[in-house]
Amino acid sequence: MKRSKKLVSLMLAAATASMALAGCGSKTADTTATTAGGGAATEAQTEAGTKEAAAEFSYPMASGDKLTYWCELTSTVAANYANLGDTPFAKEWAKDTGVDVEYQHPPVGQTKQQFGLIMADGNLPDMMEYSWTADYPGGPEKAIKDGVIISLNDVFQKYCPNILKYLEENPDIDKMIKTDEGHYYVFPFIRGDEKLCNTIGLMLREDWLKELNMDVPTTIDEWHDVLTAFKEKKGATAPYTFEYTNPQYLDSNPFLFAFNSSRGFYLGDDGKAHFGAVEEGYKQYLTTMAQWYKEGLIDPDLASMGSDQVAAKMTNGQSGASMGQAGSRMGTWISAAVKTTPEYMLKAAPSPSLEKGARPEFGWIELPFSGRASVAITTSCKDVERAARLLDFAYGEAGHMMFNFGVEGESYTMENGYPTYTDLIMKNPDGLPVSQSMAAWFRGCYNGPLVQDVRYLEQYYTMDSQKETPEVWGAHNGKKHIMLPVTPTSDESKEFSTIMNEINTYRDEMTLKFIFGTESLDNFDTYVTNIKNMNLEEALDIENAALDRYNSR
């Protein structure tokens, strides 16, 4: 009896949802359509078995107080809008949910600093989008204990049918977004597909490879040959270069992964946390890099390379290989360089291995939940229900489409069941670059409290060499070794960060010295001893204890 009732309501939900999607196209049908969409959500709630009171709810909400929402204004939005609230995206969100929002933004690049000051003065906005998992000192549990943000367990139960449904269907993610004590604390940013986690990798000049009659290198030895050829035959003064000053790229360094190591913590085969930078693999990596550096295969200016300099070298032929994202790096460089070098083309190279044909054990992949750009409700929020309903919207059917594709009929149309971006996005009449027109209409193209849709990426990558990147860069078993988003307890967190700050500074410094040859690799053992003297064992114990707690969540 109960089962069949469920089934009926499910079908009803699906039908109304599709109606809602179809209806969104024409402006006149808008109001009815959104109400219908709300009806769908209601039905879904009953289906998920939430409280009876929630069943009466439907979007848009009755008007009420304006809520404040603090978040970073991403550069692609900032290029055209002074405030997120001015974008078509925010207007649509307010219209669909009936919740008016006042957005507050830190200056670009000053996020961490302004966050600290807001914490210091206690004058909190209602909602704050931040990387609470990693960047709140002491971790999310401490943020709750400090009285900064509220635990969301009750809130989810009462007001958030959409996210509850999503978490029920994705227990892995459910585990990631909780604290050890079992508290939900954010409306998370989730990458909805593995392809979206594989956006950084190696790339090199395809036109040079063809000219030299060489294949895309897959092993360290082959890379050595290719880079040597780039140097000797193509006159590259810095055959391999990358943005060394950007920590993101140090964490995702494929050449280090080739030696089954990592610069920080990784998950060993024994299921325990290990610190890569003191192990044999790290030494081998350093030996190889020092050799390459000596032979002039690595950018001699490596340590000071920022994005501008790498872009310059990659486009003017000083360098032939690099690493980075398929969008903001590969795509940008190709389109900048073809204007002066028409045959210029980059190709993605897989994470290298030591032996030919072996599938690399390590490699770069991001977790679906990285902790970034996730929204917490603060203790200052007076109308928690309004905030919760506003945020929960994005995890429902209609909200998902709106957050990833914008408004049907304007920013996308459904073609054979596939949401296809219109020319407003892809060939903007005002001449906006795709990234900017996308960012005006939806948030799925960067981040935010939503589940990112892979169909966005499929359309964002326009060049062939970009399109093949997820597959090429994903060819490894790195997923097994990526460290899970564990959090030390609030008691341990200070000790842990003190130890690790010291170790990391020392490691970064010595790594460069080893590579540049100013420090002989014979001293690697001394380096390891020094790190151990900085209480590495203690940090490892804390990390492993946190890992145990994570596993038993």
Place this chain on the structure above:
Amino acid sequence: MNKEKSSFRYRAAKDWKRNRSLYLLVLPVLIFYIMFHYKPMYGAIIAFKDYTPRLGVNGSPWVGLENFNRFFKSIYFVRLIKNTILLSLYNLIFGFPAPIILALLLNEVRSKKFKSVAQTITYLPHFISLIVVTGMLTNFAMTSGLFNDIIVMLGGSRSALLQNPKLYRTIYVASSVWQEIGWSSIIYLSALAGVDSQLYEAAQIDGAGKWKQLLNVTMPAIAPTIIIMLILKIGGLMNMGYEKTILLYNPATYDTADIISSYVYRVGLLEQDWSYSTAIGLFNSVINFGLLIFANRLSKRYSETSLW
């Protein structure tokens, strides 16, 4: 005792009567200093606390000298102190006389137009923001950059200059001198403009050459300015800002580049460890103050000029 007190009271009353309007004039200034300097100074007690914003300055628990101990015990303590002192010392040795020399040279220029153009152009770098200056330095210091072009021209070989710890201080100090030489010379030029031309005429009549004039007329006239500026500079020795450092250094040059303020920025501010960073700041302040008193005492002993 009582007598002295009453005499103090008497003197104060007399002083008030005589200078009342003067004290009224300075009142806004006093209020300013109390509101925006002394009131926040009270907040520095968080250096001795484990400051949690929610508990407030007064509500946070005391931890005594823990934050200081943590700094003293840090393996970087010695290196940080050494780097800070050396860098600011070099900055003082090269950065302090440069604008004085420039001002004196400019003062000797006969062509008014040339002088005015030279002044205008040498102060230009001051207006370029630090981000741009360091960005250009990084570019020029690269193996393919302008500096290396010049080194090769002089018979040297190319290298990544900003990755060499031995060159870091040279680059840092030279660029600071470059950026501030013209701007800092303004104060001396202004002082030079105030020198009575009759003094020069008198010296010339006495048959004094340029060099003599410099020693006997110019230098004594601008000496007070120079000494005051020097005392201020010495008192600020430990106040090396972090901005330029964090824009210019990289792990390869930490050996010579990492200074107290950049360490505070990295470990303290970026990690929101407010108490720790306030403690290091306080430590810095104490050293600064000691240096200031030392410099002022020296100046008092060997010249008439002093800050107080």
Place this chain on the structure above:
Amino acid sequence: MNETAIKRKRSKGEKAFSVFNYAFLTVLMIICLYPVWYVAVASFSDSNMLTVHTGLLMKPLGLSFDAYKKVFKNPMILRGYGNTLFILVIGVFLDLIMTSLGAYFLSRRGVMFKKPILMLVIFTMFFSGGMIPFYLNLKDLHLTNSLWGLIIPFMITTQNLIILRTSFESIPDSLIEAAQIDGASHLKILMSIVIPLSKAILAVMVLYYGVSIWNSWFWASAIIRDRQMYPLQIILREILVQNDTSSMTTGVGAADQEAIGMSIKYATIMVATIPILCVYPFLQKHFTKGTMVGAVKE
């Protein structure tokens, strides 16, 4: 001044020095000018050509005004100009008044509490509460998220106060005492004797305060939450760091097939720097007038 001095024979040594002096200053000028020239030239260059260019840049690569068009299309720039101008005009005015008051007091002789007050002032140069206490104080005084919060707490820079005080001290006491005997109040003496005699140093003060206000950004970035109130420097900073931050703050690369906007950065630097550069020549002439002070000194 020297030029008006009695003509006399110049020795060989003096001639050699003169040649050296001109040569040295010319080289210094080139060194100081080139980077500015570089920025100017780069701002008129084609972005793509600029990206692939290495080495010295003497003239624009493919003259283009696109960068400037883009910069002025940005509505925030004008807004920023307005805000900065407001802070600059009001700020410099208040700064001068407050600094003069303080300097005048500290330059008077025979004032009983002068020394303790001077100590109080100097102490602040070497001791400060630090960033967080300062910020919390601003919040207590309701100066956050307001342009006044960028003016009032920064009215006096102690170093400038000391410089001005030293200069005021060199004004002969006889002048002031004479005015006092005539029954002039201290305010009147300050306004009608001290300030007119200190035009040169006050011009320097205008420059010092003006430039530091124009270039300051840190506290604006800390206390201003409303983007409509951003001063120009914050907007400049945002544009300068944009390329670097995009890859870190966003998941999948957000900047994309757009040409790398290097020339835009340079154009923004120009737009944010030129106005303050233009002020200097107007104030510069006051330096030569500074000689007047010396003449009155007798």
